Amino acid sequence: GAGVSQSPSNKVTEKGKDVELRCDPISGHTALYWYRQSLGQGLEFLIYFQGNSAPDKSGLPSDRFSAERTGGSVSTLTIQRTQQEDSAVYLCASRETRNTEAFFGQGTRLTVV
Amino acid sequence: EDQVTQSPEALRLQEGESSSLNCSYTVSGLRGLFWYRQDPGKGPEFLFTLYSAGEEKEKERLKATLTKKESFLHITAPKPEDSATYLCAVQGANSKLTFGKGITLSVRP
Numbered sequence: 001g002a003g004v005s006q007s008p009s010n011k012v013t014e015k016g017k018d019v020e021l022r023c024d025p026i027s028g029h030t031a032l033y034w035y036r037q038s039l040g041q042g043l044e045f046l047i048y049f050q051g052n053s054a055p056d057k058s059g060l061p062s063d064r065f066s067a068e069r070t071g072g073s074v075s076t077l078t079i080q081r082t083q084q085e086d087s088a089v090y091l092c093a094s095r096e097t098r099n100t101e102a103f104f105g106q107g108t109r110l111t112v113v
Numbered sequence: 114e115d116q117v118t119q120s121p122e123a124l125r126l127q128e129g130e131s132s133s134l135n136c137s138y139t140v141s142g143l144r145g146l147f148w149y150r151q152d153p154g155k156g157p158e159f160l161f162t163l164y165s166a167g168e169e170k171e172k173e174r175l176k177a178t179l180t181k182k183e184s185f186l187h188i189t190a191p192k193p194e195d196s197a198t199y200l201c202a203v204q205g206a207n208s209k210l211t212f213g214k215g216i217t218l219s220v221r222p
Binding site: 004031033035041042043045048050056058059091093098099100101102103104105106107 | 144145147155157158162202204207208209211212213214215
């Protein structure tokens with residue numbers, strides 16, 4: 001069985017450009033999370049999807065950040081007008097139900113130059 | 114707001130030297146405490162879930178324990194391949210996972 005897949009693995013973009021990061025969760029997992037990890041820092045919560053419920057967007061740092069999850073499966077995190085402080089590793093995780101363990105992808109390393 | 118504090122920030126051990134990593138937490142309605150291992154350039158890898166005080170889980174040289182305020186990850190006779198960053202996370206009533214900053218473990222041969 002495949003794990004959580006994220007693409008691209010690395011992305012270098014110019015300041016001011018928009019980027020899209022993709023997450024393919026484990027098949028059948030109803031919950032999906034996005035986290036951000038900066039160098040030497042812990043995981044910063046961004047957004048959480050659970051089934052057909054409204055997502056918990058409380059961790060999105062600004063209105064430049066948005067995410068969607070289509071058909072309860074694939075998720076895309078979009079960052080508009082990227083800034084240098086957006087440089088980080090973006091991690092996606094999925095879990096079967098809300099109380100089971102979460103499995104992470106390998107992350108997308110975003111560098112804004 | 115849920116909070117997780119891990120200590121120490123970094124730990125250097127000699128191979129075979131047992132020790133413990135600490136995770137202190139405050140959470141509204143604990144639904145689970147999770148331990149992960151993260152290697153450089155990789156995503157976190159799941160290790161253990163603990164749900165209630167007094168619970169213990171073991172896997173090879175690792176043993177995780179839980180009280181009402183903290184969790185410990187005990188490492189017995191560590192090997193160099195145990196070198197990694199160990200992350201602790203809690204889940205409260207809102208299903209959000211709150212992580213600590215992690216503990217970087219180095220085991221010297």
